[in-house]
Amino acid sequence: MGLEGIKLIACDLDGTLLHPGEREPRPEAFELINELHRRGIVFMPASGRQYASLRYLFAPVADELAYVCENGALVMSEGRAVVKRSMERSLAMDIANAVVAYPHADVTLSCEGHLYTISGNDAFIDHLRYEVHCDVTVVDRPEDIDEDVIKIAFQTPETEQPAALEYFARRFSDRVDVMTSGTEWTDFIGFDSGKGSALADYGRALGISPNEMMAFGDNENDRDMLNVVGHPYLMESCNPSMRGVNDRVRYVRTVEEELRRLLAE
Incomplete structure (x- = not known):
């Protein structure tokens, strides 16, 4: 398949892009994100972290990205909130x-x-x-x-x-x-404020269908995201409760390894 037809790649951080003990992405990740951007594919960190924290973490490519922040309660793109859900x-x-x-x-x-x-x-x-x-x-x-x-x-x-x-x-x-x-x-x-709902709303705003989305995750806060996108990936080291999350999911050792393979196809 490669990346033909893919317009957006969402990626969890802790336990997914960041391996245990890592505090920032490896240089290879930034190289791959730059290549995705060159091909017109949006890379989208999807995390429980704050927007400011995510921009710091992805500083070398920060302006190329859209961000799912706060586990989906906020989506930022080009410095503005595209999706925001407040609690009562x-x-x-x-x-x-x-x-x-x-x-x-x-x-x-x-x-x-x-x-x-x-x-x-x-x-x-x-x-x-x-x-x-x-x-x-x-x-x-x-x-x-x-x-x-x-x-x-x-x-x-x-x-x-x-x-x-x-x-x-x-x-x-x-x-x-x-x-x-x-x-x-x-x-x-809030209910319907997770990463999956955030991706669906962002996709509707930009005209990107679920089948044009790919996502990588490892834990329960990634469940709805992996169920929304057409091309879900789980880390081999994922929370055991996530195995078999749906019948489309594939398992990978590292995000970089899979992106490198897909970019080469």
Whole structure:
């Protein structure tokens, strides 16, 4: 097949483009993205991360990309929001305060322009600012935020994530999607606000059909994205719960290896 007929390639980051222990894409990834751009194919990082963090991560090619941010609650292209879905405010406050009260969990509230967190854990704030490269604003309580909240997330130790996920899913899964995003992060986003819905809406806006889309993923927050696109790929190292996500999925060892193969066909 090669890349004939493909107009957009969405790609998850942690566990997919970024291998365990990696904090930034390898130089080969930028070379491949440049070649895709030359052929008129949009490369689209699809991540739970903030827009500012994604632009930093892809700095050498940042202006060539469109971005699925905040696990699908925000899509940015050419510096503007093409898709944005906000949470109902009282629900956002309920979730955020529940996370604040939960032991060993650090909360973030994503808005279009800023990422907010609660004061008290300087190491976590420094991690967001200097390691993840987010635009961070620190507040004393969730109610101090006056922007629309589009996603809430929390980080907890890997060993405690399953219990935390179960607790918050039991409390809130009737009102929002509660999903893991890596081994330490858990996300809350509005129903129909995931990566798949974001891709479908972006495709409608640009006249790109699902069969003209390809996507790479590895975890539960990629499930709806892989179900939407016509050409889904899972990493061989994916979360076991994702295997057999649909009857179209193919398995690959690395994104770069597969893109290199497709570009050569």
